[in-house]
Amino acid sequence: MPIITYREALNQALREEMQRDDRVFLMGEEVAVYNGAYKVSKGLLEEFGEMRVVDTPITELGFAGVGVGAAMVGLRPVVEFMTWNFALLAIDQIVNAAAKMLYMSGGQYPMPMVFRGPNGAALQLSAQHSQAFESWLAHIPGLKVVTPGTPYDAKGLLKAAIRDDNPVIVLEGEMLYNTKGEVPTEDYIVPIGKADLKREGDHCSIITSGKMVLVAMNAADQLAKEGIRVDVVDLRTVRPMDREAIVASVRKTNRAVVLEEGWELAGIGAQIVDYIQRDCFDDLDAPVIRVHQTDVPMPYAKAIEKAAKPDLAKTIAAVKKVMYLN
Amino acid sequence: MAAKKRTDGKHLPGDAALRRELLHTMLLQRRFEEKVGEAYALGKIGGFCHLYIGQEGVSTGVISMLRPDDYIITTYRDHGQALARGMTPRSIMAELFGRVDGCSRGKGGSMHLFDRNLNFLGGHGIVGGHVPIAAGVGFAIKYRGGDQVIACFMGESVVNTGAFHEALNMAALWKLPCLFIIENNKYGMGTAVERAAAIKDLSRRSDAYDGMHGEYVDGQDVFAVRESMERSLETARRESKPVLLEIRTYRYMGHSMSDAVSGTYRTKAELDEYLKRDPINLLKARMYEAGDLTESDFAAMEQEIKTICQDAWDFADASPEPSIEALHEDVLVDTTS
Numbered sequence: 001m002p003i004i005t006y007r008e009a010l011n012q013a014l015r016e017e018m019q020r021d022d023r024v025f026l027m028g029e030e031v032a033v034y035n036g037a038y039k040v041s042k043g044l045l046e047e048f049g050e051m052r053v054v055d056t057p058i059t060e061l062g063f064a065g066v067g068v069g070a071a072m073v074g075l076r077p078v079v080e081f082m083t084w085n086f087a088l089l090a091i092d093q094i095v096n097a098a099a100k101m102l103y104m105s106g107g108q109y110p111m112p113m114v115f116r117g118p119n120g121a122a123l124q125l126s127a128q129h130s131q132a133f134e135s136w137l138a139h140i141p142g143l144k145v146v147t148p149g150t151p152y153d154a155k156g157l158l159k160a161a162i163r164d165d166n167p168v169i170v171l172e173g174e175m176l177y178n179t180k181g182e183v184p185t186e187d188y189i190v191p192i193g194k195a196d197l198k199r200e201g202d203h204c205s206i207i208t209s210g211k212m213v214l215v216a217m218n219a220a221d222q223l224a225k226e227g228i229r230v231d232v233v234d235l236r237t238v239r240p241m242d243r244e245a246i247v248a249s250v251r252k253t254n255r256a257v258v259l260e261e262g263w264e265l266a267g268i269g270a271q272i273v274d275y276i277q278r279d280c281f282d283d284l285d286a287p288v289i290r291v292h293q294t295d296v297p298m299p300y301a302k303a304i305e306k307a308a309k310p311d312l313a314k315t316i317a318a319v320k321k322v323m324y325l326n
Numbered sequence: 327m328a329a330k331k332r333t334d335g336k337h338l339p340g341d342a343a344l345r346r347e348l349l350h351t352m353l354l355q356r357r358f359e360e361k362v363g364e365a366y367a368l369g370k371i372g373g374f375c376h377l378y379i380g381q382e383g384v385s386t387g388v389i390s391m392l393r394p395d396d397y398i399i400t401t402y403r404d405h406g407q408a409l410a411r412g413m414t415p416r417s418i419m420a421e422l423f424g425r426v427d428g429c430s431r432g433k434g435g436s437m438h439l440f441d442r443n444l445n446f447l448g449g450h451g452i453v454g455g456h457v458p459i460a461a462g463v464g465f466a467i468k469y470r471g472g473d474q475v476i477a478c479f480m481g482e483s484v485v486n487t488g489a490f491h492e493a494l495n496m497a498a499l500w501k502l503p504c505l506f507i508i509e510n511n512k513y514g515m516g517t518a519v520e521r522a523a524a525i526k527d528l529s530r531r532s533d534a535y536d537g538m539h540g541e542y543v544d545g546q547d548v549f550a551v552r553e554s555m556e557r558s559l560e561t562a563r564r565e566s567k568p569v570l571l572e573i574r575t576y577r578y579m580g581h582s583m584s585d586a587v588s589g590t591y592r593t594k595a596e597l598d599e600y601l602k603r604d605p606i607n608l609l610k611a612r613m614y615e616a617g618d619l620t621e622s623d624f625a626a627m628e629q630e631i632k633t634i635c636q637d638a639w640d641f642a643d644a645s646p647e648p649s650i651e652a653l654h655e656d657v658l659v660d661t662t663s
């Protein structure tokens with residue numbers, strides 16, 4: 001199997017889906033002539049032309065709405081946000097329009113569209129450019145929210161998102177674009193709403209998704225050296241959430257660490273812990289621990305930025321704590 | 327630039343049949359909404375409900391010029407346009423009553439009337455939010471190489487939103503076949519337009535976008551609206567360019583059902599002044615003068631419409647409420663392409 005980057009995987013997904021269906025088009029800032037702010041759309045303008053690879057002005061609310069309107073009358077827009085931080089200007093179109101059109105029209109207007117872009121913190125970009133929006137978006141009925149953590153999942157989930165007749169949010173990781181992994185050349189999709197057990201172990205579960213999958217895998221490697229076997233559940237989709245996969249893992253290990261990139265209060269992890277306490281109350285050998293961003297805006301200076309982020313050391317410490325090893 | 331268009335008394339545009347149809351459409355909107363007011367007072371309709379009374383010349387003038395394959399999108403003040411488009415009084419009244427036979431299956435209510443078969447893309451509740459959506463429909467028309475247009479109705483307060491500017495900029499930049507129609511009824515809730523917009527002639531907002539045509543027109547004169555639409559359609563349909571129309575009108579009722587008709591932000595005297603230019607009375611008077619219509623013709627029309635409105639009420643009243651299963655339907659579709 002070829003080994004490619006997460007960025008190339010997304011690029012292949014876009015290209016293949018645009019070849020497959022001429023109603024699919026890509027729109028956003030710098031997606032065409034510039035080849036994408038993160039080069040995800042490289043070469044697409046050349047292949048598909050400017051009607052299908054559309055450079056927009058810096059007008060998030062406006063072009064998200066253009067996507068909504070185009071989807072209402074039968075096109076299948078892929079709306080790229082340069083980063084999700086900027087999508088806050090378009091939140092009205094995502095939450096009030098795309099997510100609710102089908103419902104408030106009594107089923108008349110499905111919204112086959114994708115909103116995608118990099119989510120979460122990179123390095124030293126400070127407060128306005130370092131935010132993880134999983135829980136904001138997962139809160140909204142009418143949306144699906146996927147968070148691929150590997151090149152394989154990125155390609156398969158983006159293809160599934162484009163083929164889905166509902167509005168799908170794709171949260172990519174800026175720090176993931178250069179990561180590599182095996183991606184088959186044959187056509188495949190990763191079903192939305194299905195978790196993936198990325199590592200098997202019977203001592204403790206780490207339940208996570210998106211960029212934090214890499215952190216969890218590193219933690220699992222480190223812990224294995226100490227004889228601790230960790231189950232890594234990659235949710236891959238945070239709405240709808242694969243509750244069965246969470247429960248199956250925790251019933252097996254009896255201990256869980258919930259790892260997410262965002263903030264604690266009303267975070268994705270809060271929902272996961274709720275499922276665990278409802279479905280696995282009698283299975284637990286220790287309280288569940290959450291690892292997340294410190295409850296502050298992201299600082300700039302290196303050392304305190306590191307202190308704010310969920311990371312390998314915090315994850316390992318959390319696993320040891322639920323195993324009463326310290 | 328814009329000029330106020332008027333038609334003279336004797337020589338009315340169109341033929342007598344068309345004029346009767348225009349009058350009928352306007353009168354239906356008026357009497358239907360009077361019935362809505364009654365139903366609201368009886369608690370049969372809930373939530374926010376915004377009447378269109380006084381503005382019927384706008385919906386009728388604009389929509390009577392559109393083709394069936396053109397698109398319409400509007401705000402929460404949407405009963406008038408829905409009726410003018412040919413949505414049935416029954417399906418609208420049932421929606422307002424929150425019943426399954428409503429045009430949106432009882433899920434939308436007054437502010438969210440939709441009809442896919444008539445390309446009626448909904449009433450929308452976020453001020454300004456639907457204007458970029460209209461640009462998106464224009465984009466899709468162009469993408470497919472069609473020659474339809476989209477008519478996007480909005481209140482005058484929308485010109486102060488960012489969404490409006492963002493949408494018009496893209497529509498002008500990409501030459502999209504969009505008719506942006508400002509219904510200037512002088513107030514956004516209780517705020518007079520002069521207290522909200524730093525521009526007097528709203529249609530001049532088109533000057534901000536190279537090549538966008540803008541004009542204003544008297545919305546109480548349905549013929550003037552139609553004439554302006556004829557020019558605008560030429561630009562939008564033939565040249566695929568957006569147009570900004572400011573249609574000046576007035577609402578005779580409060581902003582919504584809880585708002586007094588006058589006395590707070592506008593005077594009774596002002597309202598009385600505008601009542602003299604009731605679009606229905608103006609048209610009727612000119613039709614009498616032209617010999618299109620007699621008083622007994624008009625009385626017969628009133629009677630017929632009264633029956634239609636009562637029938638809509640009875641139909642809505644008899645329609646069942648949505649089942650508890652419906653609560654969970656239409657959140658997502660399960661098909662994929």
Ligand SMILES: Cc1ncc(C[n+]2csc(CCOP(=O)(O)OP(=O)(O)O)c2C)c(N)n1
Pocket residue numbers: 403451452453454480481482483484511513514515581
């Ligand atoms: C973004 C937003 N802000 C505020 C409101 C509340 N609101 C509803 S209608 C309205 C006034 C709008 O006036 P205008 O655009 O002139 O339309 P009209 O009601 O006169 O038809 C306001 C403030 C809203 N629905 N959306």
Ligand SMILES: [Mg+2]
Pocket residue numbers: 481482483509510511512513514515
């Ligand atoms: Mg107004």
